[in-house]
Amino acid sequence: MINIANDFPARAGNLTAATTLPDSDRKPLTKKEIAADHPTWCPGCGDFSVLALYFKLIEKRATWHEKVATIAGIGCSSRFPYFVQGHGVHFIHGRALPFATGLALSRPDLHVFVFGGDGDAFSIGGNHLTHTARKNVRMTYVIMDNQVYGLTKKQTSPTSPLGFKSKTDAWGAVDYPINPVKQLVAAGATFIARTTSTNPKHVLAMMEAAMDHDGFSVIQCLSECVEFYEGAFDSANPRKGGAFNEVPEDHDVTDDVAAYKLASEPFPGKFGIHYQVERATKNKLEGDIIAKYQEKVKGLEPWQILQKNFDRMK
Ligand SMILES: Cc1ncc(C[n+]2csc(CCOP(=O)(O)OP(=O)(O)O)c2C)c(N)n1
Ligand code: SF4
Ligand SMILES: [Mg+2]
Numbered sequence: 001m002i003n004i005a006n007d008f009p010a011r012a013g014n015l016t017a018a019t020t021l022p023d024s025d026r027k028p029l030t031k032k033e034i035a036a037d038h039p040t041w042c043p044g045c046g047d048f049s050v051l052a053l054y055f056k057l058i059e060k061r062a063t064w065h066e067k068v069a070t071i072a073g074i075g076c077s078s079r080f081p082y083f084v085q086g087h088g089v090h091f092i093h094g095r096a097l098p099f100a101t102g103l104a105l106s107r108p109d110l111h112v113f114v115f116g117g118d119g120d121a122f123s124i125g126g127n128h129l130t131h132t133a134r135k136n137v138r139m140t141y142v143i144m145d146n147q148v149y150g151l152t153k154k155q156t157s158p159t160s161p162l163g164f165k166s167k168t169d170a171w172g173a174v175d176y177p178i179n180p181v182k183q184l185v186a187a188g189a190t191f192i193a194r195t196t197s198t199n200p201k202h203v204l205a206m207m208e209a210a211m212d213h214d215g216f217s218v219i220q221c222l223s224e225c226v227e228f229y230e231g232a233f234d235s236a237n238p239r240k241g242g243a244f245n246e247v248p249e250d251h252d253v254t255d256d257v258a259a260y261k262l263a264s265e266p267f268p269g270k271f272g273i274h275y276q277v278e279r280a281t282k283n284k285l286e287g288d289i290i291a292k293y294q295e296k297v298k299g300l301e302p303w304q305i306l307q308k309n310f311d312r313m314k
Contacts, residue, residue, distance in 0.1 A: 028062030046223030094125030181263035247272030
């Protein structure tokens with residue numbers, strides 16, 4: 001049996017506070033309390049900004065350690081949970097979403113955040129992304145898109161543009177790149193937004209809107225890999241001669257065809273919420289089935305429920 005005070009002395013303080021104080025008397029988390037190890041990303045990496053804004057979001061939303069979980073797969077961007085002092089998992093490459101799904105379904109009191117890269121999301125994890133989107137599991141997924149595999153030192157990723165020269169495409173990429181928004185619309189995601197790490201105010205606004213969405217909320221956040229794809233997003237950065245254009249006010253976010261069209265604009269395209277609709281979450285639909293069954297077996301001991309199931313199988 002785990003003894004929190006002995007086995008996790010660093011966390012024991014938080015737990016004691018959580019168990020003895022009524023919620024109304026508890027202080028919300030500060031950035032200092034949620035920041036862990038010094039991030040080990042290369043100086044200038046776009047991922048620093050995303051992490052800083054996640055801390056800001058947690059601070060702004062006045063929440064507590066046991067109410068938030070930070071999950072990731074593998075990649076530079078997926079090192080995210082290491083740098084967060086809180087509950088989280090650095091999981092298998094491309095498998096962050098199935099893990100997060102289990103957590104989100106079994107713990108509806110938590111807000112589950114998933115962070116990861118374009119490779120993690122659209123290559124090895126592409127299948128999981130499609131299914132999490134159609135199931136509409138309540139969580140927020142921030143895809144830190146640098147259009148390259150950073151951790152493994154410059155291979156072509158599914159979002160790398162045609163002609164991109166890398167260790168896997170010495171002559172330039174020939175495979176047509178994935179358009180994240182179009183892919184997510186087709187898969188059935190109920191919240192899809194685009195932002196860029198060089199615009200902190202906008203990143204925070206998108207994270208807040210995503211957190212408020214009751215369903216699977218996905219943000220494609222351009223996050224430059226200064227080591228292996230420098231300058232990739234200059235065209236979206238006014239400080240580098242580019243343009244940051246927001247989604248037009250008259251765009252109907254509930255119209256999937258309009259979202260698809262908007263996402264077809266040449267890179268860097270528009271930033272903001274491209275698509276948002278309400279659809280029952282898997283959390284709600286499954287929760288209803290569980291509640292209905294629990295009503296049926298009310299008063300029975302767990303072994304009696306098991307026995308009933310065995311009897312039915314005879
Ligand atoms: C099953 C498996 N296959 C391949 C790898 C090697 N690998 C680790 S990270 C990665 C790609 C990372 O790219 P991305 O998700 O875009 O993250 P970034 O490093 O760019 O942030 C690959 C191919 C792995 N760790 N596990
Ligand atoms: S290799 Fe690229 S993505 Fe990875 S930490 Fe360095 S700059 Fe960031
Ligand atoms: Mg990447």
